[in-house]
Amino acid sequence: MRYPKRIGRLSVPGRRVQLATAAMLLVATTVAACGDGKDEGAEASAPKAPATIPELTKDPLTLSFIWFDWPPAHALEDFANAEYKKERPNATIKVNTVPNANWHDAMFTQFAAHKTDFDIAILDSQHIGEAVTNGNILDITDFVKKNIDVAAYNPYLLAAYGQFPQAETGKRDENASLYGLPLLGDTWTMIYRKDLIGDKPPQTWDQMISAAEKCQADNPGVSGLAFHQANGSDAAAVTYNTVNGVYGGNLWDSKTRKIEGVINDAAGQEAMDVLVNKMKPLTAKGSGNWFIDEVNAAVAQGKACIAFNWIAASGGLLDPKQSTLGTTREQILDKLGFATLPSQKTNLVPLGGMGMHVSAYSSEANQAEALNFMEWFERADIQKKWAAAGGVPSRTDALQSPEFLNAGPFNQVYTDSVPRMRDMWNVPEYARLVNIENTNVNAALNGAKKPKEALDDIAKEQQSVLDSSGRRGGGGL
Amino acid sequence: MSDPVPLTTDHPGQVASATPPARGRSRRLSDRGLAVAFISPALLLLLAMSVFPLLWALYLSFTDYSATRGGPAHFIWFGNYTAILTSAQVHQRALTTLIYVIGAVGLQTVLGFAIAYLISRRTHGRGLLTTLFLVPMMLSPVVVGLFWRFMLDAQFGVVNSMLGSLGLGQVEWLTRQRTALVSLIVVDTWQWTPFIMLIALAGLTAVPKYLYEAASIDRASEWFRFRNITLPLVWPLLLIAVLFRAIEAFRLFDLVYILTSGGPGVSTETLSFHVYKVAFLGFNTGTASAYGILMVLVVIVLTQLYLRYLNKLKEG
Numbered sequence: 001m002r003y004p005k006r007i008g009r010l011s012v013p014g015r016r017v018q019l020a021t022a023a024m025l026l027v028a029t030t031v032a033a034c035g036d037g038k039d040e041g042a043e044a045s046a047p048k049a050p051a052t053i054p055e056l057t058k059d060p061l062t063l064s065f066i067w068f069d070w071p072p073a074h075a076l077e078d079f080a081n082a083e084y085k086k087e088r089p090n091a092t093i094k095v096n097t098v099p100n101a102n103w104h105d106a107m108f109t110q111f112a113a114h115k116t117d118f119d120i121a122i123l124d125s126q127h128i129g130e131a132v133t134n135g136n137i138l139d140i141t142d143f144v145k146k147n148i149d150v151a152a153y154n155p156y157l158l159a160a161y162g163q164f165p166q167a168e169t170g171k172r173d174e175n176a177s178l179y180g181l182p183l184l185g186d187t188w189t190m191i192y193r194k195d196l197i198g199d200k201p202p203q204t205w206d207q208m209i210s211a212a213e214k215c216q217a218d219n220p221g222v223s224g225l226a227f228h229q230a231n232g233s234d235a236a237a238v239t240y241n242t243v244n245g246v247y248g249g250n251l252w253d254s255k256t257r258k259i260e261g262v263i264n265d266a267a268g269q270e271a272m273d274v275l276v277n278k279m280k281p282l283t284a285k286g287s288g289n290w291f292i293d294e295v296n297a298a299v300a301q302g303k304a305c306i307a308f309n310w311i312a313a314s315g316g317l318l319d320p321k322q323s324t325l326g327t328t329r330e331q332i333l334d335k336l337g338f339a340t341l342p343s344q345k346t347n348l349v350p351l352g353g354m355g356m357h358v359s360a361y362s363s364e365a366n367q368a369e370a371l372n373f374m375e376w377f378e379r380a381d382i383q384k385k386w387a388a389a390g391g392v393p394s395r396t397d398a399l400q401s402p403e404f405l406n407a408g409p410f411n412q413v414y415t416d417s418v419p420r421m422r423d424m425w426n427v428p429e430y431a432r433l434v435n436i437e438n439t440n441v442n443a444a445l446n447g448a449k450k451p452k453e454a455l456d457d458i459a460k461e462q463q464s465v466l467d468s469s470g471r472r473g474g475g476g477l
Numbered sequence: 478m479s480d481p482v483p484l485t486t487d488h489p490g491q492v493a494s495a496t497p498p499a500r501g502r503s504r505r506l507s508d509r510g511l512a513v514a515f516i517s518p519a520l521l522l523l524l525a526m527s528v529f530p531l532l533w534a535l536y537l538s539f540t541d542y543s544a545t546r547g548g549p550a551h552f553i554w555f556g557n558y559t560a561i562l563t564s565a566q567v568h569q570r571a572l573t574t575l576i577y578v579i580g581a582v583g584l585q586t587v588l589g590f591a592i593a594y595l596i597s598r599r600t601h602g603r604g605l606l607t608t609l610f611l612v613p614m615m616l617s618p619v620v621v622g623l624f625w626r627f628m629l630d631a632q633f634g635v636v637n638s639m640l641g642s643l644g645l646g647q648v649e650w651l652t653r654q655r656t657a658l659v660s661l662i663v664v665d666t667w668q669w670t671p672f673i674m675l676i677a678l679a680g681l682t683a684v685p686k687y688l689y690e691a692a693s694i695d696r697a698s699e700w701f702r703f704r705n706i707t708l709p710l711v712w713p714l715l716l717i718a719v720l721f722r723a724i725e726a727f728r729l730f731d732l733v734y735i736l737t738s739g740g741p742g743v744s745t746e747t748l749s750f751h752v753y754k755v756a757f758l759g760f761n762t763g764t765a766s767a768y769g770i771l772m773v774l775v776v777i778v779l780t781q782l783y784l785r786y787l788n789k790l791k792e793g
Contacts, residue, residue: 101738105757112544112760134545231740286631288652288741303632431758443742448654454742465759473553474560475541476754476761477567 161355182394186352224282245348589673622735
């Protein structure tokens with residue numbers, strides 16, 4: 001009978017062999033993982049797209065986008081599949097969506113892996129710096145020169161969604177490179193209750209606060225104001241930046257990269273004081289974590305006299321199924337008015353919206369299709385059709401067309417707001433800058449910090465982010 | 478497949494042939510070789526999915542590497558570790574995490590043990606009660622976070638609605654500094670008390686009945702029996718449950734992400750949530766790796782101290 005061998009500790013030479021094997025395995029795995037030396041030491045810069053669109057494939061192809069989940073994303077997929085397919089029957093458009101809070105991470109983690117499941121990234125204007133510096137999107141300067149009628153746009157819109165380094169507010173640097181083209185324009189609209197504060201919207205910020213105060217006092221259960229205050233995404237930061245602009249403040253000096261002493265100067269302090277001490281008391285209790293959906297819900301439920309929201313997210317307000325303000329669109333419009341933001345010391349409004357940017361890691365066939373799609377999308381007739389389908393175009397002729405102006409009661413607001421727009425910082429450090437501002441403004445709005453303390457902390461922490469590029473260790477803290 | 482072995486023989490005069498012996502195993506494959514062959518797939522998976530990433534994170538923690546910026550990783554040795562350990566931001570998150578861990582695990586232990594004790598005294602319906610109490614633990618934390626977010630909404634939430642019907646005012650559960658952290662503790666307690674309850678119930682069921690019988694004969698009071706029989710015997714098992722919960726609570730991320738996003742301001746940002754921001758907002762991979770390694774070290778050291786205490790308890 002065969003007895004099993006006694007299993008015990010291996011002899012010393014045997015253990016050595018096993019240890020050596022394990023060590024070799026580990027080293028081999030490490031070398032294999034480090035072996036993708038393509039990016040090691042390579043200069044980080046955006047690769048160039050060809051000036052002429054390469055020959056397109058005749059095989060079935062899916063052109064994928066990535067965006068966050070909101071109505072314009074679904075509108076884009078429907079519109080593109082209906083219209084683009086007429087020219088390119090073999091192409092299918094797929095707009096992948098993620099929750100707004102994960103939008104940046106979803107795109108940039110794939111960029112980090114140098115492999116994307118999307119061909120066109122729909123980037124916020126402030127994401128461009130990070131994507132360009134890391135070489136994640138194509139430089140389309142030559143492509144734009146050859147295929148796009150740049151004179152058809154307000155120069156700042158073209159610059160905001162494509163240019164890097166960032167343009168001065170209201171301008172475009174024609175010598176700077178372009179990395180994207182506008183997809184969806186957007187800005188804030190003031191939504192006001194005509195039946196509660198009258199047909200004429202307030203013209204100044206002070207008048208707006210007084211009207212909201214009176215409306216709240218006259219209508220128990222209805223709060224004077226509703227606006228974004230959450231500390232996710234860029235919610236609270238955009239709110240402060242808007243008030244800062246209206247009260248004559250600046251976010252930074254882009255030439256000297258100075259924030260300390262700029263955002264927290266007298267105008268900045270006044271803006272923070274107005275936001276926390278005059279506007280916040282007019283909001284609903286517990287609204288300190290409100291963003292787009294919560295503001296829309298408050299308006300639709302008749303719980304706010306005046307609200308501020310992005311135009312592209314306001315379409316649902318006119319849907320009787322989602323509103324208690326009326327059983328038809330007309331009844332709702334009898335009560336709701338849409339106006340450009342009131343002015344005070346300046347008439348600045350926040351620039352929203354996004355551009356289309358071609359992934360540097362997409363296949364050549366898909367990059368060619370992406371360029372063809374962008375050329376098609378920016379044509380005058382297509383921009384008007386996009387407007388009629390519920391999109392916000394960027395070409396001036398489309399913005400002034402009846403197709404756009406008649407498509408929604410807030411579209412005139414957008415057209416009137418275009419010359420008044422101001423953007424945030426478009427630098428690689430954007431994600432950290434906006435997080436600092438969001439958390440501190442949110443803290444001030446919810447009583448966790450005094451307004452002055454919050455603003456001074458924003459200035460100090462943001463300056464430290466801009467100054468820390470050469471720091472060794474602890475980056476990101 | 479080999480032919481079936483005949484049970485009878487066609488020739489009665491002949492002795493039925495015995496079943497041929499099984500073919501010996503190949504000499505090349507010894508018992509040890511066979512063991513290695515069976516273990517190696519799992520071992521390779523473990524190496525690739527756990528050991529290598531851990532070692533890789535350890536390597537990155539000594540560098541200034543960024544996953545998105547690309548380029549080579551420069552060695553900065555303990556630069557990341559020094560920055561993390563001296564950062565006021567990290568100290569603040571560590572304090573928040575500590576308050577959270579003590580609050581949540583403490584509450585869960587008291588409630589979990591109390592529920593288990595009450596269930597253990599029932600003779601009927603014990604199984605059904607235990608199953609019902611276990612339901613929250615089976616839900617995804619993201620789902621739990623989402624429905625509690627709706628329930629705790631200051632304007633439309635059912636909790637404030639109930640308070641209102643009792644004549645009490647609205648409470649800003651998720652947007653005030655103190656209530657936000659309390660809300661997190663309450664939600665975590667709602668979900669994870671059943672875990673402590675389950676382990677405590679196992680301990681309570683295992684207490685030998687003859688001890689209680691002996692105490693009854695001696696006319697010992699209920700409190701005496703609890704203090705001198707039940708608690709000492711269940712205590713080591715309960716401490717293990719507390720250890721598991723404390724480790725889980727230490728790395729809390731999902732509930733914070735869904736319920737408060739770390740707010741108001743950063744007042745409910747835990748260490749894990751902060752690591753997430755360091756790793757993905759600026760893609761500071763080196764710093765985030767060092768941060769993660771430090772968190773693992775803290776858990777290992779505290780666990781070792783705790784286990785030593787447990788062993789001493791056993792020996793005692």
